[in-house]
Amino acid sequence: MGRRRDDDEISVAELLRETGATPRSLGGPPAATPSREEDTGDGYRERLEQRAREAAAVQQRAGRRIRWISAFAGAVVVLGSLVLIAVTSGSAQPRQATPQAPLAPATTPHPATPTLSRPGPTPIPTVLRQTATPTTTTPVPTSAAPQPPPAAAASCVVRFSVPDQWNDGFTAGVAITNKSGETLEPWTLTWTFTAGQRVTHGWDGKYSQSGSRVTVTAESYNATLAPGATVSTGLNGAFDHGNPAPTAFTLNGARCDAG
Numbered sequence: 001m002g003r004r005r006d007d008d009e010i011s012v013a014e015l016l017r018e019t020g021a022t023p024r025s026l027g028g029p030p031a032a033t034p035s036r037e038e039d040t041g042d043g044y045r046e047r048l049e050q051r052a053r054e055a056a057a058v059q060q061r062a063g064r065r066i067r068w069i070s071a072f073a074g075a076v077v078v079l080g081s082l083v084l085i086a087v088t089s090g091s092a093q094p095r096q097a098t099p100q101a102p103l104a105p106a107t108t109p110h111p112a113t114p115t116l117s118r119p120g121p122t123p124i125p126t127v128l129r130q131t132a133t134p135t136t137t138t139p140v141p142t143s144a145a146p147q148p149p150p151a152a153a154a155s156c157v158v159r160f161s162v163p164d165q166w167n168d169g170f171t172a173g174v175a176i177t178n179k180s181g182e183t184l185e186p187w188t189l190t191w192t193f194t195a196g197q198r199v200t201h202g203w204d205g206k207y208s209q210s211g212s213r214v215t216v217t218a219e220s221y222n223a224t225l226a227p228g229a230t231v232s233t234g235l236n237g238a239f240d241h242g243n244p245a246p247t248a249f250t251l252n253g254a255r256c257d258a259g
Helices: 012-019 042-092
Strands: 156-165 169-178 188-192 198-203 206-210 213-217 230-238 247-251 254-258
Touching (some): 156 188, 156 247
Parallel strands (some): 156 254
Antiparallel strands (some): 169 230, 188 213, 188 247, 198 230, 206 213
16 A cells, blocks of 8 residues: 555544544453533533533423323312212112002902882771870969169369470369259269379368378368358369379269269
């Protein structure tokens, strides 16, 4: 072979660098691959960090998928367990058989055979003659119910008037007329209040009150009440629940009409 020129000569190291091949020896360990400039420096470090971040993001997504699948599988297992328990409980309940009434044997009613009766002898009516016995009715004596005595006529008339009244009090005038045939000396008048009224002051008579009953006795100057004569007296009173006119007037114990 002819000898190569100096500019055509190339070393093994340059050849390996250009081709990127790894030299191997037959008997020893493989020789270390010389580092290239693109495998060092800031750019190479940034590429490694980018690849690490991408690998970490892939692992995070895979982890989220695994957790979601695990939660879904757990929910399916719990739901299946509940359904299985419900089905088992429903099938375990004893079924109560509905009692059925016994069937009555089918019978076919036979038509009744008419019974022929022979005509018998016609009965002859028997007439019994009865003798009426006269009955004597004894009259029962009836006693007449006692009639109440007629009501005695009132011996006086009392006119009770209220010429003035305010929210809790009133002024009243009392006129007494003697309708009896005798003179009353002295006289005493009584009546009953029906709404709890109270006498606070009186004139032309001596007033006293016990509960709802009022008593008026004559003064010395008007103690004589002749038949047909009228004497007047008056009072001031108080009330809480209304002021209706009094009732049940009596003069010296005898009933009086309200005028």
